[in-house]
Structure formats: structure tokens, C-alpha cells
Amino acid sequence: MFSIGKLSHRTGVKIPTIRYYEKIGLMDEPGRNFGNQRRYTQAELERLSFIKHARDLGLSIASISDLIRLHEHPDHSCAAAHTIAEAHLENTRRKLKKLRKLEKELKRIISHAHGDRINDCTIIQTLTDHRLCSSEH
Amino acid sequence: MFSIGKLSHRTGVKIPTIRYYEKIGLMDEPGRNFGNQRRYTQAELERLSFIKHARDLGLSIASISDLIRLHEHPDHSCAAAHTIAEAHLENTRRKLKKLRKLEKELKRIISHAHGDRINDCTIIQTLTDHRLCSSEH
DNA sequence: ATAAAACCTCTAGCTACTAGAGCTTCAAGG
DNA sequence: CCTTGAAGCTCTAGTAGCTAGAGGTTTTAT
Numbered sequence: 001m002f003s004i005g006k007l008s009h010r011t012g013v014k015i016p017t018i019r020y021y022e023k024i025g026l027m028d029e030p031g032r033n034f035g036n037q038r039r040y041t042q043a044e045l046e047r048l049s050f051i052k053h054a055r056d057l058g059l060s061i062a063s064i065s066d067l068i069r070l071h072e073h074p075d076h077s078c079a080a081a082h083t084i085a086e087a088h089l090e091n092t093r094r095k096l097k098k099l100r101k102l103e104k105e106l107k108r109i110i111s112h113a114h115g116d117r118i119n120d121c122t123i124i125q126t127l128t129d130h131r132l133c134s135s136e137h
Numbered sequence: 138m139f140s141i142g143k144l145s146h147r148t149g150v151k152i153p154t155i156r157y158y159e160k161i162g163l164m165d166e167p168g169r170n171f172g173n174q175r176r177y178t179q180a181e182l183e184r185l186s187f188i189k190h191a192r193d194l195g196l197s198i199a200s201i202s203d204l205i206r207l208h209e210h211p212d213h214s215c216a217a218a219h220t221i222a223e224a225h226l227e228n229t230r231r232k233l234k235k236l237r238k239l240e241k242e243l244k245r246i247i248s249h250a251h252g253d254r255i256n257d258c259t260i261i262q263t264l265t266d267h268r269l270c271s272s273e274h
Numbered sequence: 275a276t277a278a279a280a281c282c283t284c285t286a287g288c289t290a291c292t293a294g295a296g297c298t299t300c301a302a303g304g
Numbered sequence: 305c306c307t308t309g310a311a312g313c314t315c316t317a318g319t320a321g322c323t324a325g326a327g328g329t330t331t332t333a334t
Contacts, residue, residue, distance in 0.1 A: 099232055106222060127204070
């Protein structure tokens with residue numbers, strides 16, 4: 001049995017976050033001791049690790065919720081889990097693509113590659129006038 | 138003079154968002170016509186374009202607010218604008234780095250590269266047990 | 275016995291919007 | 305001039321995923 005503090009320490013999930021997960025139903029309500037403090041089982045620790053791990057990988061709470069539901073069905077469909085993960089990978093790739101573009105554009109703006117003089121504050125100029133941008137974004 | 142609808146159309150910023158920007162002070166309160174409807178000037182259109190562009194590049198409202206303040210000071214410091222942009226580029230790069238790691242890890246989990254059998258639902262397994270991960274994340 | 279650390283609940287705040295209700299004003303056609 | 309539909313108005317509440325703070329109780333260690 002773990003106190004919420006121990007659980008937090010073991011998983012790296014902050015205490016208020018654990019209580020928040022409980023509130024939104026991502027974690028089940030744990031048992032309580034005589035003083036009304038939460039006591040967690042090993043299974044609950046594992047559940048929280050799962051959540052933490054998935055969050056670290058960028059999955060939304062909704063997706064994690066789905067995964068947990070799949071996990072709890074003894075005849076759970078791996079294909080469905082696969083689909084969720086693939087969708088998230090796709091999502092991650094889209095974000096990557098966008099970020100790469102942004103990085104490029106920011107780099108260009110900062111290095112005032114398109115200007116002649118140094119001190120015209122090309123940063124503000126470029127931001128004001130979209131036509132000064134090299135590419136769509 | 139532009140109505141809020143025209144402004145929205147020209148900049149690509151949604152009407153409720155424009156009103157939101159006004160509420161938080163990012164856009165100044167515009168003039169009104171006799172029927173109490175907002176009328177925007179060319180300068181206000183440019184301001185909104187600036188904001189839109191900066192948001193598209195991923196800058197936070199707070200940073201944009203800072204940039205606008207710099208912009209409004211006639212003796213504005215380009216160095217300060219540079220600093221804000223650089224900080225944001227740094228930020229973007231950090232995110233990129235993290236996303237790249239996530240993508241790699243997701244790909245690995247999905248292709249169950251580490252498992253032998255196909256149908257153990259390695260996705261859920263791996264998520265439950267961090268030790269099955271290849272790298273830190 | 276006492277003091278500090280850990281726990282409890284509850285509310286409100288954060289970012290950056292978005293949606294909806296219920297109302298008023300504007301612009302164009304008849 | 306009147307009507308009708310589009311566009312505008314304000315206000316509140318909701319979204320994701322937490323985080324912070326107030327004000328109280330329980331546990332733990334000395």
C-alpha cells in the first residue's frame with residue numbers, strides 16, 4: 001500500500017495531478033485509511049505508470065482513457081490499440097513537420113537574411129508584412 | 138474603415154478571437170459607429186496581421202505583447218526583439234528535439250520491433266513498463 | 275507531547291480560444 | 305418605406321491538463 005506521496009515519488013506524477021486524474025475518472029478512487037487518506041495498491045501504481053508514460057509520449061487523456069478501456073477488456077483488441085497509437089504517431093509527425101517549418105522561418109527572420117542593413121529591426125518588419133516571408137506558413 | 142467581419146476576412150483571424158484579443162488588451166479598443174459596431178483603421182488591420190503572423194510562428198501572446206510594446210517605442214530596441222525571437226527559436230528547437238524522440242519511440246512501439254509475437258499487444262505492454270523502452274524520454 | 279511533514283477538500287487560475295444564448299443593427303430587395 | 309437575413313453586439317461557460325492557494329486534519333518522528 002502506498003500513500004499518495006509515495007505514488008507520486010515512484011511515478012513522477014505530481015500529487016495534485018494524481019488527484020486530478022482521480023477526479024476525471026482516469027484513475028479509480030483508491031481505498032482510504034482510517035484518517036481518510038488515499039492508499040494505493042500495486043495495480044494502481046502500474047496504472048499510473050501507464051498513464052504517465054503515455055502522457056510523456058504525448059497522448060491525450062482521451063486516448064489514454066480509450067487504451068485503458070481496451071486494456072481492461074480481457075478479449076481486448078490489439079488492433080484498436082494499434083490504431084490509437086498510429087493516429088498519435090501521425091499527429092506527432094504533423095506537428096514535427098510544422099515545427100520544422102517554423103524553425104526554418106524563425107531562423108531566417110532572426111538572421112535577417114533578406115535585409116541589407118542590420119538595424120532596421122527586420123524581425124518586426126517581417127512579422128508585420130507577411131509578403132516578406134519566404135514560404136507559406 | 139473595416140467592420141470586424143472584413144478584418145477577420147483580411148487577416149484570417151476569427152471574429153471571436155479578435156474580440157478576445159481586444160478583451161485581453163492585445164488589440165486596442167477600436168472606434169464604434171452609431172450602432173455601436175467596431176470600425177477598424179488600416180493601422181489596426183496591420184496590428185492584427187502582425188499578431189496573426191506571430192501566432193502562426195508559435196509565439197505566445199505574452200511575447201507578442203512584448204514585441205508590440207517594443208514596436209511602439211520610437212527608440213525601440215531591436216536587440217530586445219531579437220532576444221525574444223531567439224528565445225522562441227530556442228524553444229521551438231527544444232520542442233522539435235522532444236517530438237523527434239517521441240516519433241522514434243512511437244514508431245518503435247507500433248512496429249513491435251522488440252517483441253517476438255505479434256499479438257501480445259506490445260503497445261499496452263510497453264506503455265505499462267517503462268523498462269521496455271529503448272531510450273530515456 | 276509536540277512539531278513538522280504530509281495529507282485532506284475546495285475554489286480559482288492558467289493559455290488561447292471557441293460555442294452558444296439572446297439580443298440589436300445594417301444592407302439590399304420589393 | 306418595409307421587411308428580411310446577414311452581420312453585429314454582450315455575456316457566460318466550456319475546452320485541455322493541469323497548478324496554486326486557502327484553511328483545515330492526520331501522521332510521524334523526536
